[in-house]
Structure formats: C-alpha cells, structure tokens
Amino acid sequence: MGGNILGKNFVLVSFGESHGRCIGAVVDGCPAGLPLSERDIQEELDKRRPGQSTVTTSRVEEDKVEILSGVFEGHTTGAPICMVVWNVDVNSGRYYEFRDKPRPGHADYTARIRYGGFNDFRGGGRLSGRVTASFVMGGAVAKKLLREVLGVAVKAYTVKIGGVEARVVSDAGVERRYENPVRCPDPEAAARMVEVIEEARGRGDSVGGVVECKVTGLPPGVGSPVFDTLEGDISKALFAIPAVKAVEFGSGVKAAEMAGSAHNDPFTIMNGKVATETNNAGGVLGGISSGMPIICRVTFKPTPSISKPQKTVDLARGEETFIEVKGRHDPCVVPRAVPVVE
Structure with missing residues (x-):
C-alpha cells in the first residue's frame, strides 16, 4: 500500500x-x-x-x-x-x-x-x-x-463548527477546552456549536468546522527549506487526517486581503530576545520557525456519512442508483479531531 x-x-x-x-x-x-x-x-x-x-x-x-x-x-x-x-x-x-x-x-x-x-x-x-x-x-x-x-507545548482547540465561531480564545479558555463536548475555549460558542451539531443530526445531515493549534516554546531555526519547510512537514501530517480540506498558518487566507504594511510583523526585543509585535506569519518565516508561537488552523469537511438518500452508481451493474448510509457516525468530526490535530 x-x-x-x-x-x-x-x-x-x-x-x-x-x-x-x-x-x-x-x-x-x-x-x-x-x-x-x-x-x-x-x-x-x-x-x-x-x-x-x-x-x-x-x-x-x-x-x-x-x-x-x-x-x-x-x-x-x-x-x-x-x-x-x-x-x-x-x-x-x-x-x-x-x-x-x-x-x-x-x-x-x-x-x-x-x-x-x-x-x-x-x-x-x-x-x-x-x-x-x-x-x-x-x-x-x-x-x-x-x-x-x-x-514545547502543543494545544489544539475548536474555533468553528458550522456557522458558529469562537469569539474569545483566551489562555484560560484553552486550558478548559476539554470541559465541553466540542472542545471549544469559548463556552458560549461551545453551547451554540452543540446545538448546530444536534440539529444537523436530527436532519440526517452533518457539519464541518475548524480546529486551531498553537505551539509555544519552539526555538527559532527549525525547518529545512526548500522542500522540507516547517509548514510543509506539519501540513503533510495534518492532511493525513481524513476529512481535512485546508491547512493555514498565521493570517492564512486573510493575507490575500491585507496590505504588506499591515501583514508584515515588526521585529522587537522582548525579554532580551528577538520577537515580533504581531504574528501574521504564524511563527514561520521562509519555512523556518521564528521563535513566535506556531499558529495553524485545520479545516474539516462535514462528515460524509449521512442518513439522507444520496445518488451514486452501482459499479457491478454500471448504472446510477441511490443509497442510504445507516449506522453509527459522527455528525461532526471536529470534536474528536482536536486531540488528533494536537
């Protein structure tokens, strides 16, 4: 294989x-x-x-x-x-x-x-x-x-399920993320996420979402450009998780809407070490760790196993048909994906 x-x-x-x-x-x-x-x-x-x-x-x-x-x-x-x-x-x-x-x-x-x-x-x-x-x-x-x-500490948490997004992602909330079933650091958003998942299950459907992961304590200098960049290696592992459709670092896709003057992270000295005032790069520059926290987000598609009738083909007969996927399936893979991403 x-x-x-x-x-x-x-x-x-x-x-x-x-x-x-x-x-x-x-x-x-x-x-x-x-x-x-x-x-x-x-x-x-x-x-x-x-x-x-x-x-x-x-x-x-x-x-x-x-x-x-x-x-x-x-x-x-x-x-x-x-x-x-x-x-x-x-x-x-x-x-x-x-x-x-x-x-x-x-x-x-x-x-x-x-x-x-x-x-x-x-x-x-x-x-x-x-x-x-x-x-x-x-x-x-x-x-x-x-x-x-x-x-080095690695912590993942849910930031979005369906159309519900976490508004507050605090360090304290991240520490308590496993206290709710969706592993979200924002308790109010977590409650709404549960409702969205249960509503989808009730319709025989499913929803997707986004898991964010933060890595702290990683020293600068990790990564080997050009084909073994830090983002490339991390992304390869994350894309091995079934249902992952996108991986982004730092500002990610939002970088396309930003001016260079806004996206560039100004360097500064913090506690005697080189750091940046912002972290749009997500802790990686040129495929090498900068010493800032690594921030990446992983997008998961809705669970494909749903109980609604779906169109497919019968490969033995060579004709179109319909199937219903019955059984025990996650209406949203995101909650259980959090420790996998981590």
Whole structure:
C-alpha cells in the first residue's frame, strides 16, 4: 500500500484498518531514557475515544492501549515503540453493500481503483478516521518528548463548527477546552456549536468546522527549506487526517486581503530576545520557525456519512442508483479531531 510512514528522525509507522483486529503505531527514533507508560498514551487516546457525548458516534471502543516493545522499567529503551488498541465494537455487515456502491464523499471508489478491489473496504478500512488512533499514540510520545526535553507545548482547540465561531480564545479558555463536548475555549460558542451539531443530526445531515493549534516554546531555526519547510512537514501530517480540506498558518487566507504594511510583523526585543509585535506569519518565516508561537488552523469537511438518500452508481451493474448510509457516525468530526490535530 505504501504511504504509511511519517518522519525522518522521529518516525511514525501507522497500521491497521477500521474493522480489522487492531489499530497500531510504531515509533522509531525516540531516544532512550524518556519516562513513558501506557497511562501517558491512554490519556491522549481517551480524548478521541468515540461514544463520549451526544455529538459523536455511538460506537463504543475502549481503545485501551498496549505497549508491546520499546519501553522497559518505565523508560524508553531506544528501540522501536510498538503500541496497539484492539477493535471491539465492529459491525461490518452493512458495508458489503458499498463494495459496489461507493458512498459519496468517501474514498470507497478511489481506493477500489488504486488497490484493484483488494483493499479492506469495511468501515472505510485503511482510509477511515479510525486509523487516527495510531496518530494519537505516536503523537503522545512526541508530545511528551517535546515537553520534557525542549519545553514545547502543543494545544489544539475548536474555533468553528458550522456557522458558529469562537469569539474569545483566551489562555484560560484553552486550558478548559476539554470541559465541553466540542472542545471549544469559548463556552458560549461551545453551547451554540452543540446545538448546530444536534440539529444537523436530527436532519440526517452533518457539519464541518475548524480546529486551531498553537505551539509555544519552539526555538527559532527549525525547518529545512526548500522542500522540507516547517509548514510543509506539519501540513503533510495534518492532511493525513481524513476529512481535512485546508491547512493555514498565521493570517492564512486573510493575507490575500491585507496590505504588506499591515501583514508584515515588526521585529522587537522582548525579554532580551528577538520577537515580533504581531504574528501574521504564524511563527514561520521562509519555512523556518521564528521563535513566535506556531499558529495553524485545520479545516474539516462535514462528515460524509449521512442518513439522507444520496445518488451514486452501482459499479457491478454500471448504472446510477441511490443509497442510504445507516449506522453509527459522527455528525461532526471536529470534536474528536482536536486531540488528533494536537
């Protein structure tokens, strides 16, 4: 299949399918001596676990992680770290209809063409959002390494769902983001977002949204132009998340409406260090970190699995038809995508 390895020095190998036996991750390149336990990984996995609120899928997966290698007596050994979670709440029967009738918005058709029909199509198989559990497992190791060795903090949160946007994004709100089901730092906006999601579910429909991520403590000088820029590497990882349609840094698309005099971030000295008065660049200049916070936003499309009748084609018969996608699906992927982006 290919395409399941991310990174160079710190490498993540992702494996498993939505309705296969397990979802797993292998991390290679983590140095020896990092304190690490299954609890460290579990805390992150629990944030994306399904079935925790009315705004997510009712599929119940414990997602209890097992570390199979690379950790001994509570510390990393320098060997590859292999981690798995077992798929338990699986109902594959209804997916056999979609083998010949691709679901609109899903990768059923493109995967069938790419892999000659030999791919595991159940639940979306390898191209399902379920595989992001492996991203979170690998990311949990990376986050702890960044935090304990470099003092780098990574925090993601919801800033938009449907037409509702967070008006206030304070540090205190970000710290409390997991206190509401949509992971939004603005409590008032969070309540309206929940309403929007529930209304969409009631119509048999879905909504999308935007997750913002802020990285603090990253020193200047990280990134390798021209083809291994910091934004490029981050974007490649983010676009691996199913349903992601756009990634922007700093002012992002709004930069097109700004004058250069307004967009340029004036340099200054702050606490004895070079900084900028504004951060329209999002912490990256020329593909290299500037020392300012990395700010990026990730746009997610509405969940393609909806219960409304949709037009498709019957590939076996070579004719147009209609399908209804029944089952347990997120009416909005954004809340569970927050820890994945993070």
